[in-house]
Amino acid sequence: MSEDLLAEHSPGQNQDTYDASSIEVLEGLEPVRQRPGMYIGGTDERALHHMVAEILDNSMDEAVAGHANRIEIELHADYAVTVRDNGRGIPIDPHPKFPDKSALEVILCTLHAGGKFSGKAYQTSGGLHGVGSSVVNALSDSMVVKVAKNKELFEQRFSRGLPLGGVEKVGAAPNRRGTEVTFHADEEIFGKHRFKPKRLFTLARSKAYLFSGVEIRWKSHIDDGETPTEASFHFPGGLADYLKETLGKASVYAEAPFAGKVEFREKFGQAGYVEWAINWTPSRDGYIQSYCNTVPTPEGGTHVTGFWAAILKGIKAYGELVGNKKASNITRDDLLTGGCALVSCFIADPAFVGQTKDRLSTEAAAKMVEQSVRDHFDNWLAADTKSAGAILDFLVLRAEERLRRRQEKETQRKSATKKLRLPGKLVDCSATNRDGTELFIVEGDSAGGSAKMARNRKTQALLPLRGKILNVLGAASSKLGTNAEISDLTQALGVGLGTRFNVDDLRYDKIIIMTDADVDGAHIAALLMTFFFTQMRPMIDTGHLYLACPPLFRLTQGAKRVYCIDEVERDEWLEKGLGGKGKIDVSRFKGLGEMDAKDLKETTMDPDSRTLIRVTIDEDEPGETATLVEQLMGKKPELRFQYIQENAKFAGDLDV
Numbered sequence: 160m161s162e163d164l165l166a167e168h169s170p171g172q173n174q175d176t177y178d179a180s181s182i183e184v185l186e187g188l189e190p191v192r193q194r195p196g197m198y199i200g201g202t203d204e205r206a207l208h209h210m211v212a213e214i215l216d217n218s219m220d221e222a223v224a225g226h227a228n229r230i231e232i233e234l235h236a237d238y239a240v241t242v243r244d245n246g247r248g249i250p251i252d253p254h255p256k257f258p259d260k261s262a263l264e265v266i267l268c269t270l271h272a273g274g275k276f277s278g279k280a281y282q283t284s285g286g287l288h289g290v291g292s293s294v295v296n297a298l299s300d301s302m303v304v305k306v307a308k309n310k311e312l313f314e315q316r317f318s319r320g321l322p323l324g325g326v327e328k329v330g331a332a333p334n335r336r337g338t339e340v341t342f343h344a345d346e347e348i349f350g351k352h353r354f355k356p357k358r359l360f361t362l363a364r365s366k367a368y369l370f371s372g373v374e375i376r377w378k379s380h381i382d383d384g385e386t387p388t389e390a391s392f393h394f395p396g397g398l399a400d401y402l403k404e405t406l407g408k409a410s411v412y413a414e415a416p417f418a419g420k421v422e423f424r425e426k427f428g429q430a431g432y433v434e435w436a437i438n439w440t441p442s443r444d445g446y447i448q449s450y451c452n453t454v455p456t457p458e459g460g461t462h463v464t465g466f467w468a469a470i471l472k473g474i475k476a477y478g479e480l481v482g483n484k485k486a487s488n489i490t491r492d493d494l495l496t497g498g499c500a501l502v503s504c505f506i507a508d509p510a511f512v513g514q515t516k517d518r519l520s521t522e523a524a525a526k527m528v529e530q531s532v533r534d535h536f537d538n539w540l541a542a543d544t545k546s547a548g549a550i551l552d553f554l555v556l557r558a559e560e561r562l563r564r565r566q567e568k569e570t571q572r573k574s575a576t577k578k579l580r581l582p583g584k585l586v587d588c589s590a591t592n593r594d595g596t597e598l599f600i601v602e603g604d605s606a607g608g609s610a611k612m613a614r615n616r617k618t619q620a621l622l623p624l625r626g627k628i629l630n631v632l633g634a635a636s637s638k639l640g641t642n643a644e645i646s647d648l649t650q651a652l653g654v655g656l657g658t659r660f661n662v663d664d665l666r667y668d669k670i671i672i673m674t675d676a677d678v679d680g681a682h683i684a685a686l687l688m689t690f691f692f693t694q695m696r697p698m699i700d701t702g703h704l705y706l707a708c709p710p711l712f713r714l715t716q717g718a719k720r721v722y723c724i725d726e727v728e729r730d731e732w733l734e735k736g737l738g739g740k741g742k743i744d745v746s747r748f749k750g751l752g753e754m755d756a757k758d759l760k761e762t763t764m765d766p767d768s769r770t771l772i773r774v775t776i777d778e779d780e781p782g783e784t785a786t787l788v789e790q791l792m793g794k795k796p797e798l799r800f801q802y803i804q805e806n807a808k809f810a811g812d813l814d815v
């Protein structure tokens with residue numbers, strides 16, 4: 160362990176209150192190696208890099224809590240990765256619940272063991288599930304954890320989630336403290352994927368931007384020719400610096416970005432803060448990068464909703480103030496054209512969607528972020544009228560362009576609908592323009608019945624498909640045009656087939672595949688995705704294709720009711736109870752048709768409460784997805800057999 164790093168620590172407080180008793184255990188470890196996807200989002204390159212993020216996030220949590228100010232990341236020649244910090248050190252004393260094990264072993268070998276559940280040891284942390292480091296341990300063929308604590312250096316070694324021995328004292332550490340984790344990802348799980356220096360370098364740098372109180376050092380023993388092999392990051396200017404760097408030399412509308420940081424304590428009485436930076440540029444499409452407790456949230460969430468609400472209301476109010484009537488036309492989408500924003504919030508007890516934490520779902524964040532940003536935005540606009548005027552003019556122009564385009568589309572859609580022969584079984588929506596409309600492709604007529612009642616007539620249309628559609632990879636292309644289900648689908652979408660296909664003709668905003676949560680449903684969804692991937696790929700590339708996520712179980716206890724997506728979630732609820740009275744009643748939906756309209760609306764169709772998965776193509780190498788689709792859905796069974804042989808160990812138990 161690097162001597163100086165652990166020696167220099169100063170910000171530590173409360174060493175004595177952070178010990179084994181801070182570590183709570185909720186459940187045992189096991190299924191991670193069987194179903195890595197559930198815990199780390201897959202076994203691909205993205206998932207592999209996520210392993211580093213999980214360990215790094217723990218060190219960042221120590222830093223954000225004020226216990227560490229330096230973190231080091233080292234990529235070794237054999238692709239092992241070390242993350243070190245000068246924090247309090249993972250507790251190594253015996254755990255009160257398991258007296259024969261150290262807290263370290265409990266943390267590394269037990270799912271849901273951690274010090275971040277109750278907010279006692281950490282106030283705002285990226286970690287919350289207590290699974291990150293045990294998952295990384297389970298998926299590594301070697302993991303060595305060193306802890307410098309109480310003037311001594313301890314070490315414990317693990318392989319594939321199992322300890323190779325107990326915690327051992329391996330030396331004295333009179334002036335050091337901190338944690339060092341070195342792991343080597345298991346090839347049995349991640350196959351040929353290897354860490355990319357560039358990706359880890361970028362990760363390290365972005366973390367330093369997100370928390371200006373930490374210095375992050377990067378070292379790589381693998382030289383890819385483009386990434387520095389050593390670097391140190393410390394950005395006192397935080398997100399404003401980050402934005403400046405990402406915008407580079409692009410011309411911008413505001414001389415200095417609108418940036419700031421607001422603590423929640425005073426106004427909302429709780430720990431945490433929001434930091435942001437935004438500017439507008441004519442030279443590129445806008446984007447927003449958002450984070451919660453330094454964890455990237457690529458799908459946004461409540462903090463992003465709150466941020467845009469503040470900006471939108473602020474700019475409209477400013478427009479009104481200066482008498483620009485057209486400002487009232489500006490929408491959130493207009494803000495994003497050319498708007499480049501970074502938003503990072505730190506909150507206590509955040510709730511995310513999924514273990515990879517892609518979206519923040521903490522309700523309160525929307526309001527806290529909106530109000531904090533709004534006050535500052537109003538002041539900023541009033542103080543820098545030159546920038547404010549330039550941004551307002553730019554956004555008004557964007558809104559006008561959008562309205563003009565919509566008008567054109569509307570006339571096109573109306574005339575197209577008149578001309579179109581729509582399939583008889585399509586239950587269309589009433590909206591005349593495409594914005595915000597959705598087409599649900601549903602499995603079976605009975606499901607169509609509940610969906611018909613559950614839908615929003617204005618924006619949601621339904622196309623029930625009978626049985627399984629043709630496997631387009633197994634069929635001759637001449638057959639496509641004559642297949643009834645495919646031609647119904649193509650007509651309903653409004654796009655042509657083959658050379659006549661044009662994604663701009665699409666009649667709906669979102670196309671949502673809604674099938675039963677069982678094996679047959681998954682097969683139908685796979686057939687439909689194969690169809691879209693091979694015949695209408697631009698629909699996926701432009702983000703129009705989605706999968707609905709109907710639940711498999713409904714649990715009721717007295718007046719309380721929850722829905723669970725799978726057995727694991729069901730078991731979790733059964734264990735902790737729903738908080739209602741009496742026995743918990745479990746019903747398993749055999750299909751969408753069994754759900755009543757209320758169930759279906761609440762869980763699967765209502766945009767305010769449902770979960771949708773956007774179908775995207777994430778490839779490390781061009782053509783990778785096409786090869787996989789051919790292998791799984793194509794004409795050659797031997798390819799499928801080969802795939803099963805190579806991957807069978809990853810498959811969980813089939814639920815039949």
Ligand SMILES: Nc1ncnc2c1ncn2[C@@H]1O[C@H](COP(=O)(O)OP(=O)(O)OP(=O)(O)O)[C@@H](O)[C@H]1O
Binds near residue numbers: 213249289
């Ligand atoms: N570098 C570290 N320094 C101090 N304590 C740590 C460190 N790494 C892990 N811990 C302790 O181990 C616990 C478990 O970590 P783990 O990564 O398994 O889960 P988590 O961070 O609590 O939640 P999540 O699963 O959401 O990441 C943490 O809550 C923390 O108490």
